[in-house]
Amino acid sequence: MSERPSTPVHVTLDVVARRAGVSLATASRALNGTTRVREDLRRRVRAAADLLGYIPNAHAQALASASNNTVGLICHDVGDPYFAAIAGGVMRAAAEQDLLVMLASTFREPAREIAYVSTLRAQRARAILLIGSGFQDRAWERALAAELEPYLRAGGRVAVVSRHRTLRVDAVLPENRAGAAALAQALLALGHREFAVLSGPPELTTVTDRLAGFREGLAQGGITLGPDRVVHGAFTREGGHAAARELLARSTGPTCVFAVTDVMAVGALAAFREAGVQVPQDISLAGFDDIPLVRELTPPLTTVALPLTAMGQEVIALALREPRGPRSRVLRVGGEVVLRASTAPPATPLTGRTS
Amino acid sequence: MSERPSTPVHVTLDVVARRAGVSLATASRALNGTTRVREDLRRRVRAAADLLGYIPNAHAQALASASNNTVGLICHDVGDPYFAAIAGGVMRAAAEQDLLVMLASTFREPAREIAYVSTLRAQRARAILLIGSGFQDRAWERALAAELEPYLRAGGRVAVVSRHRTLRVDAVLPENRAGAAALAQALLALGHREFAVLSGPPELTTVTDRLAGFREGLAQGGITLGPDRVVHGAFTREGGHAAARELLARSTGPTCVFAVTDVMAVGALAAFREAGVQVPQDISLAGFDDIPLVRELTPPLTTVALPLTAMGQEVIALALREPRGPRSRVLRVGGEVVLRASTAPPATPLTGRTS
DNA sequence: CTCCTCTGGGAAAACGCTTTCAGAAAGCGC
DNA sequence: GCGCTTTCTGAAAGCGTTTTCCCAGAGGAG
Structure with a gap:
């Protein structure tokens, strides 16, 4: 019967070698070009390999x-434009160096992140790239570090993007503080005095940094942010939407709102629109990251632009760069304040009014 | 000196076995749970493995x-929100089934696509997923098929999303024709009679399908699309932008524009804005795909919504589904016309006017 | 012409696991 | 007590490469 496949599933190197009339060893050397092989033999082997459609078994090679x-590459969610943009950069760099990228989305579950690290260790990946804010939960971060430490010792490379430095690894770090501070100043310069922040989960380091930076910037103008002016939400469009609604419900009347993430700002914009609050006439809105589509919004979003694609390219370069000295390297990337139409001077110039 | 590492880099199974006082075979069985192993031995092995931080070598296992x-997963560019959304779905499904995804971005170079297929073959991937329109270039498609064919014969699974059926493989296919036709009808119903299309590269099958569908829909209303009303551009925001500018330059005065892709529509929207053309007052604009952010645009974009995330989940399920009968399976997913504010009745009701 | 150094090729030993194939031990009916 | 299953365990044979290690032969020097 045709039950049992008579043809072996894969062509292996010794078939190629036999066909070319050389030994297995020579065939291997001919194809890999590590050692000199007589030119005619090399050609014979190549010809046999092509003829037979030989595809080397990567597992055997690796072993x-x-x-x-x-x-x-581990990120929270490739579906999110922020991670997608960075991943795009990583892919670009990987393609240039003939690296294959194994992608993992944690969907924001710390356990999954650790599991993926373990999986990537099992795969003996040359490098592990962690993209995005870590989990503040001490226990998880420790577990992660414990998982990473033997990997590093075994020669694995780890690099992170936008992740707090609990891990002693190479990092591409956006200037979250400085960027948020600069943004605050720019907003102050527009004349705003009453601010609010749509903040992300307070356990994410990116959030705390941006919040702190924003506060610093405001402080330069003598403004402080009351606790009622900070609303926390999930790091998603829906999170931003909900946070904005909550803010409106509190009705503390800020003239300017900073969403710590563009994705959240998008949700906030929708919430404002639904509530009949006009941006920027009634309220100014600013975000952070400059993900691809926010410049297309109406009004285009004021934000702090991060070179996301470049960050992706950099992180892989950083991870693979040879002289991994004793100390970890950090590449800080600046955020540039981009004022767009979602921010404008406040409607009522509040001259010296005390709330 | 401390030159030579005295500690072996990785803990191997026989170290674990020795430590647990069992044979290599038993250790393997204990950890994998394939065969019954006495409970106390299993525990000893587990304990030893944990203690030593044993991580199995995936390559050895695979071999x-x-x-x-x-x-x-092969797509044109993960940075593109369209692919990112689908990839997000794939990742979700993969996580549930403990599959590791190797991601490849071709950056729209056919050669790279074929090279990646080869790489994935070498990796002995369980399945290869191709996302996005194929290349019309016959030679490339043939080369791709030639690369895929031995893979399929060797038991590999291939499934595609939104790719023309030159390949005899399982597919998730959006109803491009029907969706575009439905959209055309909806636009006709709004009262439009003068249309234009911002089309993608004519060699992409997705483009031709959507264009044909749109024409069909218009034909139902007795409208035909003159050649001067179709502008081709790249499948990117910039492509849409350039195409829209070109269209405006031709000044043939359509009241409604269909961009075959949301990404292109975004570019078109920007071009219109720059040119002082108001959407939808001066011109209506519609897209296709419903990528995440287009509902947030102002005006929110009318489009044909595709369940992108679900498509990603489906394609992996399709590829892995067991009874791969003799014929390939096709999952057609409908596109739903979503009318948003970017389309409106034309300013001047053109009642029966002949251009 | 002999000795020595190179070059290049083949045999075989890893690499770290899974799995087959027996064999030992243990339980059971008679 | 004896043979017969049943369970488990261990030895060893792969899996498909790369990479020693070693040897044959070629070429040069003396």
Whole structure:
């Protein structure tokens, strides 16, 4: 019967070698070009390989040579434009260096993150890239560090983007504080005095940094942010939407709102629109990140622009750069305040009014 | 000196086995749970493995067991929100099934696509997922098919999303024609009679399908689309932008524009804004796909909504579904016309006027 | 012509696991 | 007590490469 496949599933190197009339060893050397092989033999092997459609088994190669050209990329959710943009940069750089990227989305579950690190360790990935804010939960971060530490010792490379430095690894860090501070100043310069912040989960380091920076910037203008002016929400469009609604419900009357993330700002914009609050006439809105589509919004969103694609390219370069000295390297990338139409001077110039 | 690492880099299974006082075989069985192992031995092995921080070598496992739980995902560019959304769905499904996803971005170069298929073959990926329109270039498609065919014969699974059926593989196909036709009808119903299309590269099948569908829909209303009313551009925001400018330059005065892709529509919207053309007052604009942010635009974009995340989940399910009968399966997903504020009745009701 | 150094090729030993194949131990009916 | 299953365990044979290690032969020097 045709039950049992008579043809072996994959062409292996020794078939190629036999066909070319050389030994297995020579065939391997001919194809990899590590050692000199007589030119005619090399050609015979190549011809046989092509003829037979030989595809080397990457697992066998990795096992035998203990080498590997895959890197792991762990982010919260590739579907999110922020991560997608960074991932795009990583892919670009990976393609140039013939690296294969194993992608992992944690969907914001710390346990999944750790599990993925473990999986990538098992895959003997050359590098593990962690994109995005870590979890403030001490226990998880420790567990992660414990998982990463033996990997590093075994020669693995780890680099992070936008993640707090609890881990001693190379990092691409946006200037969250400075960027938020600069934004605050720009908003002050527009004449705003009454601010509110749509903040993300307070356990994310990115959030605390941006919040702190924003406060610093405001402080330069003598403004402080009352606790009733900070609303926390999830790091998503819906989170921003809900936070904005909550803010409106409190009706403390800020003239300017800073959403710590563009994605949240998008949700906030929708919430404002639904509530009949006009941006920027009634309220100014600013975000952070400059993800691809926010400049297309109406009004286009004022934000702090981060070079997301470049950050993706940098993080992989950083991870793979050879002289991994004793100390970890940090590449700080500046955020540039981009004033767009979502921010404008406040409607009523509040000259020296005390709330 | 401390030159040579005295500690072996990785803990291997036989170290674990020795530590637990059992044989290599038993240790393997204890950890994998394939065969019954006496409970106390199993516990000893587990304890030893945990103590030593044992991480199995996935390559060795794959080699020895000829199994593998990785799938490859090939798309044009993960940075593009369209692909990002689908990839997000794939990741979700993959996480649930403990599959590791190897991601590849072709950056729209056919050669790279084929190279990636080859790489994924070498990795012995369980499945290869191709997302996005194929290349019309016959030679490339043939080369791709030639690369895929032995993979399929070797038991590999291939599934595509939104890719023309030159390949005999499982597919998730959006109803491009029907969706575009429905959109055309909806636009006709608004009262439009003068249309234009911002089309993508004519060699992409998605483009031709949507264009044909749109024409069909218009034909129902007795409208035909002159060649001067179709502008081709790249499948990107910039492509849409350029195409829209070109259209305006031709000044043939359509009241309604259909961009075959939301991403292009976004570019068009920007171009219109720059040119002082108001949407929808001066011109109505519609897209296709319903990528995440277009509902947030002002005006929110009328489009044909595709369940992108679900499509990603479906394609991986399709690829892995067991009874791969002789014929390939096709999952058609409908596009739903979503009328938003970017379309409105034309300013001047053109009652029966002939251009 | 012999000895020595190179070059290049083949045999075989890893690489770290899974899995087959027996064999030992234990339980059971008679 | 004896044979017969049943369970488990261990030895060893792969899986498909790379990479020693070693040897044959070629070429040069003396």
